[in-house]
Amino acid sequence: MMEKLSGAVHEPPAIHFEKKAYIQTKLGNKISKRSILYGSAKIRVLGKTIVEPGVIIRGDLATVDLGKNCVICQNSVLRPPDQRLRGHRIFVPLKIGDHCIIEKGSVIQAAKIADFVQIGENCVIGKRCMISSCVMIQDGTVLAPNTVCPPFTVFGGSPGKVVGRLPPSFENYCTEMTLSYYRNFLEKDSKK
Numbered sequence: 001m002m003e004k005l006s007g008a009v010h011e012p013p014a015i016h017f018e019k020k021a022y023i024q025t026k027l028g029n030k031i032s033k034r035s036i037l038y039g040s041a042k043i044r045v046l047g048k049t050i051v052e053p054g055v056i057i058r059g060d061l062a063t064v065d066l067g068k069n070c071v072i073c074q075n076s077v078l079r080p081p082d083q084r085l086r087g088h089r090i091f092v093p094l095k096i097g098d099h100c101i102i103e104k105g106s107v108i109q110a111a112k113i114a115d116f117v118q119i120g121e122n123c124v125i126g127k128r129c130m131i132s133s134c135v136m137i138q139d140g141t142v143l144a145p146n147t148v149c150p151p152f153t154v155f156g157g158s159p160g161k162v163v164g165r166l167p168p169s170f171e172n173y174c175t176e177m178t179l180s181y182y183r184n185f186l187e188k189d190s191k192k
Contacts, residue, residue, distance in 0.1 A: 067098035
């Protein structure tokens with residue numbers, strides 16, 4: 001579970017995982033074997049990203065790009081959004097930037113999530129939303145389709161609306177949160 005924003009970032013406790021339960025890539029990604037990756041040829045993960053058990057990524061619909069140092073927590077769903085074009089339904093690629101945190105049970109159908117974004121637990125990010133850099137989405141928020149989230153804002157509620165502002169240091173906060181989570185996401189010692 002990710003720490004909520006409250007002053008200084010504290011080093012999270014070590015999270016131990018079984019080596020056989022995760023695929024570890026050359027780029028340092030750690031992807032749970034209990035996650036479901038549809039259309040894996042169209043899912044690009046840039047490096048040092050953690051995908052936890054129960055996550056569903058729908059690369060079969062359109063390209064899904066995950067940036068560096070992201071954390072996708074348990075039971076979240078990443079699904080490219082669809083739209084109508086000349087009477088046909090098409091799917092639009094989903095792009096998630098660097099140092100993003102998507103917490104447990106969230107459903108993402110955004111068109112773009114920029115760098116340094118924290119999405120809380122059990123959120124629904126509607127189709128084609130555009131989330132700028134340095135945005136926090138509070139637990140349980142529902143963003144309506146086509147919502148645009150400006151930089152340094154906090155969104156909350158259902159329907160989601162601006163409920164606060166973030167300090168300029170939020171970029172550093174997200175960077176440190178994702179890097180410390182990765183540092184403390186450790187393989188269990190098989191000798192014990």
